Amino acid sequence: MKIQKIGIITSGGDCGGLNAVVKGTSQMATQKKIQTYAIPNGYAGLYNLLDTESLVELTPKRIDTFSIGLAGSEAGHSRVKISKIKNPKKYERIKDGLKKFGIDALVISGGDDTGSVVEDLDSHGIQCVHAPKTMDLDLMPYSVGGDSTINRIAFFVSELKTTGRTHNRVMIIEVFGRYAGHTAFRGGVAGEADCILIPEIPVDWDEVYRHLKKVYIKRICESDIRAGTYTIVVAEGLKNSSGEPIYDESAGVDTFGHKKLAGAGKYVAQEITKKLSADEDIKLFMEQTGMYVEDLYTIPEVRTITPSHLVRAGTTLAYDANFGMTAGANAVNLLLKGLSGVTVCGNSGKTVYYMETHEAIKQRHVDLDEVTLFEQLGFCFGRVRSSYEPECKKTYGPIERIY
Numbered sequence: 001m002k003i004q005k006i007g008i009i010t011s012g013g014d015c016g017g018l019n020a021v022v023k024g025t026s027q028m029a030t031q032k033k034i035q036t037y038a039i040p041n042g043y044a045g046l047y048n049l050l051d052t053e054s055l056v057e058l059t060p061k062r063i064d065t066f067s068i069g070l071a072g073s074e075a076g077h078s079r080v081k082i083s084k085i086k087n088p089k090k091y092e093r094i095k096d097g098l099k100k101f102g103i104d105a106l107v108i109s110g111g112d113d114t115g116s117v118v119e120d121l122d123s124h125g126i127q128c129v130h131a132p133k134t135m136d137l138d139l140m141p142y143s144v145g146g147d148s149t150i151n152r153i154a155f156f157v158s159e160l161k162t163t164g165r166t167h168n169r170v171m172i173i174e175v176f177g178r179y180a181g182h183t184a185f186r187g188g189v190a191g192e193a194d195c196i197l198i199p200e201i202p203v204d205w206d207e208v209y210r211h212l213k214k215v216y217i218k219r220i221c222e223s224d225i226r227a228g229t230y231t232i233v234v235a236e237g238l239k240n241s242s243g244e245p246i247y248d249e250s251a252g253v254d255t256f257g258h259k260k261l262a263g264a265g266k267y268v269a270q271e272i273t274k275k276l277s278a279d280e281d282i283k284l285f286m287e288q289t290g291m292y293v294e295d296l297y298t299i300p301e302v303r304t305i306t307p308s309h310l311v312r313a314g315t316t317l318a319y320d321a322n323f324g325m326t327a328g329a330n331a332v333n334l335l336l337k338g339l340s341g342v343t344v345c346g347n348s349g350k351t352v353y354y355m356e357t358h359e360a361i362k363q364r365h366v367d368l369d370e371v372t373l374f375e376q377l378g379f380c381f382g383r384v385r386s387s388y389e390p391e392c393k394k395t396y397g398p399i400e401r402i403y
Contacts, residue, residue, distance in 0.1 A: 001127075003335055005035045007103040008058065010073040011042035011080075011110035011117070014309075015135040016148025016316035020068035020324025021109045021331075022075055025131075026058040028329035032336065037101065042078035043117060046106075047085060049097025068321045071148060071314050073109075082117050091124040098126070105340070107331040109133045111143065115343065115361035122341030122357070129334045130343040130357045131327040135312050137403055138180035140360050141345040144327060145312065146182070146403055147319040152311045153187025157233060160305060164229025168220060168291065170212065170272060170302040172232045174265030175311055179237040179245075181366045182403060183311075188233035188379075195230070195380040197268065199237035199245075200366045203382040208232075209275045211380035216300065217285055226289045232272075238264040265304040273302050319402070330354075 008025050010018050026036040037055040039045045045052070056062065066074045082090060098104075105127040108118050111134030118130040132139050135149035153175050164171040173193075177183045181198025188196035194215055197203055212230050219228030238246045246267045276282050276299040286292035286299065316324070327344045330352045334342060343360035345353040371381055372388040 001104060003034055003104045005037065005101070005103045006332065006335065007037050007039045007046075007055075007098065007101075007106045008075055009039045009042060009046060009106055009108045009110075010075045010077055010133070011108060011114040012077060012133065013111070013135065013312060014072045014077060015133065015145030015312040015320075016071040016314075017068075017144025017320030017324035018073040018075075018109060018133060019066055019070055020316060020321045021107075021131045021133065021144060021328040022058070022073065023063050023066070023068050024325035024328025025107045025332055026063045026328075027060075027325075028332040030060055032332065034332070037103065038075040039103075039106075040076045042076065042110075043080040043082055043114075044078035045076070046094055046097070047080065047082065047090065050093055050100060052097070055101055068325065069316050071145075071312065071316050079113070081113065083120055091121075091126075094121070095124075095126065105129075105335045107131060107328065107335070109144070109327070111136065112139060112361040112363065115139070115357045118343075118357050119341055127335065127340040129331040129339065129354075130341075130360065131324075131331045132343055132345075132360060135183060136177050136180055137182035137186075138178065138363050138365070139343075140355065140362055140364055141343060142323060142403060144320050144324040148315070148317045149176070149183050149311050150186045150190065150403075151317050152314070153183055153233070153307070154190035156305075156307050156311070157188060157191025157193050157231060161229055161231060164231060164303075165227050168226075168228060168300055170216065170230045170232070170300055172234060172265050172268050172272075172302065172304045174234045174236060174268075174304060174306045176308075177235040177237060179365075180363060181235040181237070184233050184235035185366050185371070186403065187311075189374055191231075191233070193231045193233040193379070195232040195382065197232065197238050197264075197382045198235045198366055199239055200368060201371070201381050201383050202239045202241050202243050203268075204241055204384065205271050205275070205382075207384055208380060208382050209272065212272065213279070213281070220285075220289055226291075232268060234265045234268050236264050238268070265306055269302045269304045273299070276300060276302070 036058040109131040132143035135145035137146040216230040372386040
């Protein structure tokens with residue numbers, strides 16, 4: 001089938017790099033004499049295409065009006081799982097909507113949930129290619145949004161130290177990531193957090209407190225004005241020492257049936273506060289440093305900050321802008337090769353790499369061997385520090401993956 005028109009869908013959560021995917025797709029399609037159209041509102045828009053009066057054609061003039069340096073998506077999003085729609089003729093309805101506008105194939109950008117729908121649509125005869133997107137970085141290939149989010153987390157962690165040091169506070173920053181700790185790990189390291197708690201490592205609270213007490217007291221005692229802070233970055237999918245996830249049950253579930261994770265930062269603050277309150281050494285420390293006020297100021301303040309959507313909003317950084325443009329462009333190239341139900345993984349020169357979408361959306365976790373390296377550098381990960389004995393190998397080319 002000759003492709004003459006391509007529909008572009010962005011789905012799931014917003015993040016940096018999505019406009020680059022849209023723009024890269026449209027610009028490559030234009031070079032191939034193919035028209036591109038933005039299907040608004042993600043999969044909801046796809047389902048309702050039949051009732052839509054018109055679509056915006058992404059002509060060179062139109063795409064020149066938005067910047068790949070902005071996060072979010074010019075096409076708009078929704079969280080809808082097509083297979084959960086009760087209409088028994090939902091796939092026929094979608095095909096009729098595509099036929100109405102003469103759309104031959106789709107480029108769809110999103111994470112694991114979005115990718116599962118790509119598989120579903122492909123199995124029902126709808127040609128589509130997946131451009132990976134998730135700030136969680138938990139897909140097999142790199143995904144747009146990751147680097148931009150990590151940099152914003154690092155920025156907030158670093159900036160909040162001014163507040164922490166002014167008030168001698170323990171600062172806890174809870175960030176997105178669901179059940180993989182990539183963004184907390186990388187953002188925490190880049191922001192020079194003292195402790196980074198990720199879902200891959202169930203928390204040993206005694207070890208966290210040991211490290212906190214040692215570092216916090218040392219900083220304040222060595223300061224000529226008795227000023228210091230301790231910073232903890234917490235991934236939302238944190239697990240307790242028993243391996244049980246920590247989250248607020250009242251948050252409910254999303255449209256894909258996933259539990260909305262929230263409350264990990266608050267839980268960490270409660271655990272730290274309990275240990276500070278029960279430690280006689282802390283009372284003595286507060287008295288010796290001139291901070292102690294009976295009944296009013298008996299332990300260091302512990303504060304939780306949740307930047308929430310600020311870590312995925314605003315701007316797209318250079319890596320995501322580059323990857324997004326190439327992912328969108330190569331999604332078009334894969335469609336023109338007759339491929340469907342596949343995910344763009346990247347390119348090297350003129351070679352475009354891809355994998356089956358069902359493989360691409362398998363969850364990838366933080367490499368705990370790499371965590372041990374940073375433990376040697378003084379970071380606490382909520383466990384007894386492991387040894388790092390690397391194996392050294394000579395390479396004859398670049399190491400492609402940066403995350």
